Amino acid sequence: MFCTTLRRRVSFSTAIPALTASEGLKLRESRLSTHDIAIPLATDDGPHPLSAKSLRQLRILLLSPSSVADDKLESTVDRISHFASLTGGQDLAIVLLSSPSSTTASAPRKEQSNAKPDTPTETGTYAYAKLQATLLDHSGSVPYIPIILVAHLFNLPEVLRKHVSALTRPPLPLQDQPTSPFKLLHHCTMAPPMTQRTAYYISDLFVNLRELAWACSSVSSVPNSSSPSARAAGARDGLLSSQDTLMLDTRALMPELAAASKLKQLRDLVGEEQCRAVVEFWREEYVLQ
Template sequence: MFCTTLRRRPSITSLIPTLTSSTPPTLRESNLSTHDLSLPLSTTPPRVLRLLLLTPASTTPENLEGTMRRIEHLTHLTGGVDVAAIFLLNPTGSATKTAAPPKRDAVQGFVSASTLPLPLPSNMSTAADAFQAYDTMQSTLLTHPAVVTIPLLPLADTDKLSHLLSECQARFSRPEKVVVPGRAEATARNLLRESILTPSPQDRGFEDRGLETDVPAVIGDVFGDLKGVVGWCVGPEDASGGYGDVEMGGEDGEDEEAGVVLRGILTEEQIEEVKGWWKEEWIAE
């Protein structure tokens, strides 16, 4: 359906032949109080897409507030669902009519669609001005605190309106893909962050020349894999009373070399916090 008040809006008159044509989607003329166009969507249960028609005149200082009130009212009625606005970049209409203050509905408190938008001002006749008006509308939608942002679809050629409406019908009829967040896979670096006796994050690093060093990250960089970390922590040289037969590590030489590098970076206390955790874990097993 399209609102019958569109016939009385000079900046929209160029669209009337398209709106009344038999080209799909066919539209029936009706009295729509909150929007300009409505399109049925092929969904179950049935839904309706509500559209506003905006022009560069909608963004002039005297009209912008009323335009935002219309958008605000529509989005509050629907929660911002199944609504959009079409912005005509090249509407045709009289440019001599003086802008009049928009009428307000005393009951519902929103600007009547019969008065918006007003004719295109004579100083806004170029394509550059039209695109600037579109940018103004887009930025106002993004920054207005009381308005839910809705899709703003530019229409450069009024003859393409039927095609745009068909695309809108198809797009809004498609079900939204529901993204189910998957479980984050544990990595060796994630495990290293838990493999330390002191659990608090502030105790996992130390200050070195004014910079905080992440102990688990350092260990992960020095050793090639988690297996090497375990082998170094519970290896024969650091185990007593039954650790001599542990074969968790990689090559002994590589583990020992990594251990030497690590001792040059971390303090003995920090190293013992890491080794102590793995020794306790190994005993528990």
């Protein structure tokens, strides 16, 4: 639908034939108190776009460069604010005509040749930038509404069709996000997936996966149980027990001993079985095909 008041607006009256044409938008004339054009939109399971049975609508406000003149700017902002309150900014658009009016475009060539060039305040691009800046200053009270700059009225139906198509286009499938190191850590075990508890303990003990891999591949054996007999066996295999580790000066620890110490702490926190599964994962060699 388009508002009947467009017939009295010099800047947009010539667009009515294009809006009502059978090959165009085929809009009907009606009384719209808050906007100038209403175009039905399709929902995911609803009717086709531009169908009269569609409940969702794209509401459009038509503005000319004169609407943002200094003496009219305040009233234009008030109108846009009331326009935005209809849906809170959803399914709304503002169309700004870049040419001052249709009468200027249809003036005789002689008069046009003698006319002075448009000043910056008369151009549509200046009006577009001025309106954008003004609405940005009122962003606290006026939600974001897209502003579409139209060069000529005969382009209006096609521009609106493209905007409707963009609004009703199915969203693109989300691309797989790069796997984070922490998510990758859950698979770094001989019995994947690793429990969340074990993964958190490992992330607390080791700076990154590189340090974990180096620690697991540099120890001479897999950490054993924390029982007294196992600690003695572990010491013979080259790994320090938890009690022995606490007695050492951390400043004197060699990298291999520091790695063994962290693996001992991990064993005491998550148990020998889960710790062994992690160590064996990094000590195995895999062939990637």
